[in-house]
Amino acid sequence: MDIVLKIWRQKDQDSTGKLETYTLEEVNPDMSFLEMLDTLNHNLVKQGERAIEFDHDCREGICGQCGMMIDGIAHGPLKHTTTCQLHMRSFCDGQTIQIEPFRAEAFPVIRDLKVDRSAFDRIIASGGYVSVDTGQAPEANSIPIAHHDAEAAFDAAVCIGCGACVASCKNASASLFTAAKISQMTRLPQGREEAGTRVTRMVRQMESEDFGHCTNTEACEVECPQAISVLHIARMNYEYNRAGIFFNKA
Amino acid sequence: MSRILEVRIPDGPLPEKWSNYKAKARLVSPNNRKKLDVIVVGTGLAGASAAASLAEMGYNVKSFCFQDSPRRAHSVAAQGGVNASKNYRNDGDNVFRFFYDTIKGGDFRSREANVYRLAECSASLIDQAVAQGVPFAREYGGYLRNRSFGGVQVSRTFYARGQTGQQLLLGAYQALMRQVSAKKVTLYARHEMLDLVVIDGRARGIIARNLDTGQTERHAAHAVVLATGGFGKIYYLSTLAMGCNASAIWRAHKKGAFMANPSWTQIHPTCLPQSGAYQSKLTLMSESLRNDGRIWVPLQHDDTRAPGAIPEEERDYYLERKYPSFGNLAPRDIASRAAKEQIDAGKGVGPLKNAVYLDFSKAIGEYGKSTITERYGNLFTMYKKITGIDAYREPMKISPAAHFSMGGLWVDYDLMTSVPGLFAIGEANFSDHGANRLGANSLLQACVDGYFVLPYTLQNYLADEIRTPRFDPDSTPFIEVERAVKAQLQQFTDCRGSKTADEFHRELGRELYDKCGLLRSGEGLRNAIRNIRELREAFRHDLLVPGHTDEVNSELEKAGRVADYMEIAELMCIDALHREESCGAHFREEYQTAEGEARRDDERFCYSAAWQWTGNPSEPVLHKEPLVFETITPTVRSYK
Numbered sequence: 001m002d003i004v005l006k007i008w009r010q011k012d013q014d015s016t017g018k019l020e021t022y023t024l025e026e027v028n029p030d031m032s033f034l035e036m037l038d039t040l041n042h043n044l045v046k047q048g049e050r051a052i053e054f055d056h057d058c059r060e061g062i063c064g065q066c067g068m069m070i071d072g073i074a075h076g077p078l079k080h081t082t083t084c085q086l087h088m089r090s091f092c093d094g095q096t097i098q099i100e101p102f103r104a105e106a107f108p109v110i111r112d113l114k115v116d117r118s119a120f121d122r123i124i125a126s127g128g129y130v131s132v133d134t135g136q137a138p139e140a141n142s143i144p145i146a147h148h149d150a151e152a153a154f155d156a157a158v159c160i161g162c163g164a165c166v167a168s169c170k171n172a173s174a175s176l177f178t179a180a181k182i183s184q185m186t187r188l189p190q191g192r193e194e195a196g197t198r199v200t201r202m203v204r205q206m207e208s209e210d211f212g213h214c215t216n217t218e219a220c221e222v223e224c225p226q227a228i229s230v231l232h233i234a235r236m237n238y239e240y241n242r243a244g245i246f247f248n249k250a
Numbered sequence: 251m252s253r254i255l256e257v258r259i260p261d262g263p264l265p266e267k268w269s270n271y272k273a274k275a276r277l278v279s280p281n282n283r284k285k286l287d288v289i290v291v292g293t294g295l296a297g298a299s300a301a302a303s304l305a306e307m308g309y310n311v312k313s314f315c316f317q318d319s320p321r322r323a324h325s326v327a328a329q330g331g332v333n334a335s336k337n338y339r340n341d342g343d344n345v346f347r348f349f350y351d352t353i354k355g356g357d358f359r360s361r362e363a364n365v366y367r368l369a370e371c372s373a374s375l376i377d378q379a380v381a382q383g384v385p386f387a388r389e390y391g392g393y394l395r396n397r398s399f400g401g402v403q404v405s406r407t408f409y410a411r412g413q414t415g416q417q418l419l420l421g422a423y424q425a426l427m428r429q430v431s432a433k434k435v436t437l438y439a440r441h442e443m444l445d446l447v448v449i450d451g452r453a454r455g456i457i458a459r460n461l462d463t464g465q466t467e468r469h470a471a472h473a474v475v476l477a478t479g480g481f482g483k484i485y486y487l488s489t490l491a492m493g494c495n496a497s498a499i500w501r502a503h504k505k506g507a508f509m510a511n512p513s514w515t516q517i518h519p520t521c522l523p524q525s526g527a528y529q530s531k532l533t534l535m536s537e538s539l540r541n542d543g544r545i546w547v548p549l550q551h552d553d554t555r556a557p558g559a560i561p562e563e564e565r566d567y568y569l570e571r572k573y574p575s576f577g578n579l580a581p582r583d584i585a586s587r588a589a590k591e592q593i594d595a596g597k598g599v600g601p602l603k604n605a606v607y608l609d610f611s612k613a614i615g616e617y618g619k620s621t622i623t624e625r626y627g628n629l630f631t632m633y634k635k636i637t638g639i640d641a642y643r644e645p646m647k648i649s650p651a652a653h654f655s656m657g658g659l660w661v662d663y664d665l666m667t668s669v670p671g672l673f674a675i676g677e678a679n680f681s682d683h684g685a686n687r688l689g690a691n692s693l694l695q696a697c698v699d700g701y702f703v704l705p706y707t708l709q710n711y712l713a714d715e716i717r718t719p720r721f722d723p724d725s726t727p728f729i730e731v732e733r734a735v736k737a738q739l740q741q742f743t744d745c746r747g748s749k750t751a752d753e754f755h756r757e758l759g760r761e762l763y764d765k766c767g768l769l770r771s772g773e774g775l776r777n778a779i780r781n782i783r784e785l786r787e788a789f790r791h792d793l794l795v796p797g798h799t800d801e802v803n804s805e806l807e808k809a810g811r812v813a814d815y816m817e818i819a820e821l822m823c824i825d826a827l828h829r830e831e832s833c834g835a836h837f838r839e840e841y842q843t844a845e846g847e848a849r850r851d852d853e854r855f856c857y858s859a860a861w862q863w864t865g866n867p868s869e870p871v872l873h874k875e876p877l878v879f880e881t882i883t884p885t886v887r888s889y890k
């Protein structure tokens with residue numbers, strides 16, 4: 001199949017970018033979306049031109065490093081699928097595809113389709129952990145956890161930190177990302193002692209970055225490659241308010 | 251000249267060695283720890299766990315990774331599980347059995363004392379991970395669940411859905427970020443280590459390139475830890491992430507660290523086959539599929555019928571035929587080799603005839619579709635996503651792919667390389683897996699190295715360093731190494747040849763896979779060495795890297811990695827050529843039994859081969875570490 005690509009090119013954070021048009025012929029439908037971009041880059045490099053920079057690593061849908069807006073949708077048209085797991089059979093011959101970086105003030109563009117998502121790391125650093133040093137752990141089976149609690153914690157723990165939730169939110173809110181970690185931890189007995197400080201600090205850190213607020217449009221859940229539920233946001237809000245009432249500290 | 255390597259295994263009977271070591275290891279007092287700096291390169295399970303643990307102890311840690319967040323290290327990709335001998339199932343598991351399974355799985359080519367320590371520390375890892383909140387699978391009563399994994403008779407594998415690596419890594423990453431927030435760790439994401447700085451024979455720092463700005467940076471410390479993972483990506487097509495590389499360990503090798511058994515690579519039997527020339531990586535399908543899937547090829551050559559149209563009597567279930575007692579669950583090296591034999595014999599299936607079938611029809615018939623969905627639903631979905639094929643109706647197509655580096659930097663019992671002050675942990679070192687790694691043992695090794703071993707052994711080393719003042723990264727030794735790094739980068743962009751780094755990499759990968767992959771022969775390896783030398787020459791003159799060194803430039807990053815692969819590939823072939831025996835993943839066609847099984851030669855080759863860099867990639871010097879088995883007796887590893 002032949003396709004037309006309109007791709008965002010931007011030299012660095014301070015430059016203004018623009019969409020450039022490229023055509024690619026004989027695209028194999030079994031190619032992954034990123035392999036399609038590899039092919040385009042190969043052609044560009046062969047002509048001595050700069051390759052289009054984009055983030056990726058595992059190409060298995062698990063590291064969360066890839067991600068771009070494809071025709072306005074984070075990670076493209078296939079539901080609950082990362083960009084690297086999207087294949088060209090999801091597109092048609094002759095189609096024009098527009099590719100842009102994840103757009104959010106908190107995710108500045110580094111070059112072309114690469115963005116800086118280090119705000120996520122700072123949110124985790126503010127409290128997304130159990131404060132246990134190496135060597136302090138008790139015997140594992142001394143902390144039994146009911147099967148359904150473990151599974152529910154897991155449903156939140158599956159977040160890969162790609163940032164699609166932020167990119168699809170009209171407010172560029174990081175609520176789903178932050179809530180997933182808080183919700184995972186409140187489901188488990190480990191680290192319960194610090195639940196109040198954790199939620200307070202993480203929410204404050206989230207608010208101090210350039211993310212917007214959640215207005216419950218729920219777009220994030222629709223585009224999340226791991227289909228993480230927005231109900232975790234409700235839980236985060238509950239925990240946050242509870243911490244305000246009962247702990248009122250941190 | 252060859253010398254016997256100093257391994258420094260502690261005294262005492264095997265089960266007491268590690269306790270004896272810990273009892274005698276030197277300590278650094280808490281107020282002195284804050285005067286000492288440690289660089290940890292890598293934030294996978296090994297690097298993140300080490301950096302977090304060292305920071306908790308009070309050392310100042312600088313942590314580096316090339317991804318944009320430490321949480322994305324390739325440890326995330328591990329699906330299957332992590333082994334630990336907890337004996338929760340009361341099925342006769344214990345530390346000795348774990349140790350023995352691992353030594354045997356490695357075809358008696360690993361060091362007894364290290365493997366025993368791995369088994370001994372395994373139980374604590376599960377405690378640690380659970381305390382961090384890692385959501386392992388649970389029974390309804392709330393206790394931890396186990397399953398069994400290839401090559402052993404007990405159930406000692408802990409797992410977290412299909413995301414064991416991801417969940418363990420998040421635990422370690424969160425511990426690391428906690429120390430970032432405590433200001434004991436400084437994080438350098440999107441930084442690639444490009445060289446090691448050695449002063450007066452000791453590792454004192456690194457040169458790293460900031461991948462966002464293109465600037466090189468000099469970083470000094472009292473010790474350097476490499477936790478940079480495996481280099482299976484050298485084969486181009488592999489189950490590794492796109493950025494996985496050998497550059498950190500190879501450049502340390504060129505500064506004096508020996509490389510051990512570099513050619514021992516595990517080729518995983520159940521990966522998705524290559525579908526076209528554009529292919530960038532091969533996805534691993536969990537090995538657990540072999541519990542219910544049957545592997546077969548058509549009996550006829552070049553059979554183009556659809557799988558469903560091939561009657562039962564015209565199929566060859568070759569693993570069940572050749573290995574009746576293990577059947578489809580034969581160990582990885584054996585299953586991979588058998589698949590290659592069928593493919594090479596022209597019986598491969600799929601458009602490129604490069605795959606074999608993994609068929610679930612019998613299991614679906616026996617247990618019903620819903621049971622199979624419950625067991626493997628997510629894998630069937632993933633298969634469909636990638637191939638567009640519904641594996642409930644039609645067999646999967648699988649083929650072998652490069653997966654895990656048993657070889658790596660040589661380390662002593664302390665996990666220190668042959669350069670004092672330079673340590674290597676996780677997949678980057680060569681230590682515990684011998685010539686073949688058992689499934690679910692390497693997440694364990696990465697974690698044990700980082701959480702439980704290095705904090706003792708590195709401290710033992712640092713005890714001598716408390717009077718060493720901080721090194722000045724602006725001093726001549728640092729500036730000189732940085733200059734050489736910059737010159738090489740400049741050379742890549744100035745070359746303006748006609749071939750991209752990927753083109754060179756693909757060619758190199760094909761050569762290695764054919765001649766230094768599943769099957770090796772003296773003739774093939776000699777031939778590969780000639781071809782690699784030519785390719786390396788061509789790379790020097792004909793590389794094309796557009797753009798500049800002082801900006802984001804992924805083509806430049808690739809060029810540096812491929813330059814190192816060009817040299818390490820030759821060493822792999824030299825290593826494989828010198829070892830005139832077959833063991834584990836290393837199968838030399840000349841050294842097999844009448845039934846076509848590996849023939850080990852304990853008389854001549856019961857050692858680890860540690861190679862020293864001499865300045866010429868074609869002339870490494872070999873040092874031997876004899877493997878002394880005091881507790882067990884090597885036997886023939888048979889799965890018939």
Ligand SMILES: Cc1cc2nc3c(=O)[nH]c(=O)nc-3n(C[C@H](O)[C@H](O)[C@H](O)COP(=O)(O)OP(=O)(O)OC[C@H]3O[C@@H](n4cnc5c(N)ncnc54)[C@H](O)[C@@H]3O)c2cc1C
Binds near residue numbers: 294327654
């Ligand atoms: C698909 C797949 C499935 C697997 N499944 C299992 C399993 O089920 N069970 C099991 O036990 N094992 C499994 N393994 C093996 C296991 O995952 C790895 O051996 C282990 O995770 C390696 O951990 P590590 O910390 O040594 O390296 P990695 O996790 O690979 O981390 C390497 C780190 O080094 C950094 N780095 C590398 N080079 C540089 C450089 N030059 N400069 C700066 N930073 C650098 C990277 O950024 C990264 O942070 C699997 C492996 C793969 C590929």
Ligand code: FES
Binds near residue numbers: 057085
């Ligand atoms: S590249 Fe890792 S999730 Fe897409």
